[in-house]
Amino acid sequence: MRLIISVLYLIAVFSPGECGNILVWPTRGSHWINLKIILEKLIDRGYNVTVLVPNPSPFMDTKESDRFSYQHFSVSMAAQDMHDFLKELVHFSAYESDKLNLLQYQIKFYELAFKHQDMAFLYCDGILKSPELMDKLRNGKFSIVLSDPHFPCSDIVAEELSIPLVYTFHFTNTYIVERKCGQMPSPPSFVPAAMTKLTDKMSFRERIKNMLFYLTQDIFSIVMWNRMDNYYTEYFDPPMGQDICM
Structure with a gap:
């Protein structure tokens, strides 16, 4: 046998x-x-x-x-419009983001997003x-x-x-998808958010900035995913949006 x-x-x-x-x-x-x-x-x-x-x-x-x-x-x-957007995004990430305060950063980020x-x-x-x-x-x-x-x-x-x-x-900003859909542990007082350019050794002021960045991205994700729901209603009933947690 x-x-x-x-x-x-x-x-x-x-x-x-x-x-x-x-x-x-x-x-x-x-x-x-x-x-x-x-x-x-x-x-x-x-x-x-x-x-x-x-x-x-x-x-x-x-x-x-x-x-x-x-x-x-x-x-x-047009191809030029695509190229201009990518150029603007790279310039913002590489040169502008460090010079902006949190509010200015979020306004510009939302515009690009x-x-x-x-x-x-x-x-x-x-x-x-x-x-x-x-x-x-x-x-x-x-x-x-x-x-x-x-x-x-x-x-x-x-x-x-x-x-x-x-x-x-x-990756996604502040690991929003990884956290909410994949249950990835990411305490904002210890884990630097993606795109903030912070390291794992943060001062108290940097930790506050990091936590505020997490909070604003969580709010922003609700707005963005609601826009997805409006688009997805044409294909799914009831609407499910970009629900990658399903």
Whole structure:
């Protein structure tokens, strides 16, 4: 009996496996760099990877690698507008944020965040409201949708294609998603929030600043996710928004 069990176990272990097709939701910048490392490992293991890329796209060079398949979709936004937004975001993060007080920082951050969300909605429209593209994706025999939640709507496509959705995180400001959805412990008096440039050795004044930053981001997330709910009502009833905690 032990011999039979051993033989069956070996058959199960060494039986041929079939790698699936992975659909990758569009992203950019450091989020794409983080995602690309994962995709290259999946390709090494035999998976086929198709990356959705907006057209125009000043952020991704679709000729840099023949290992990926690229599926372009149209966005009603000029490439220069995308480039200008990214330039403004990088300039704010690298040069302006240190010179602003907490209130000025939050006002500028909210302005950029709303611009980013509006751009993300254009990405959603370019994919979800293109019958030709959606039909092509349905016929693509994809096994999963892989996404960084930095850009929304990947859950809608996964639902439309009736396939699983897998998230991979770079990070979110003050780890808002990781804390509220992943239950990641992050006491604001000890853990410096992402984007504050604080270290694990904070003065009392810096701890107060860090806690206020956490609080404002928590309030901000409610506003942003309510905007998501308004968009998601077209596809889900009742509305569920970008509820990645589900």
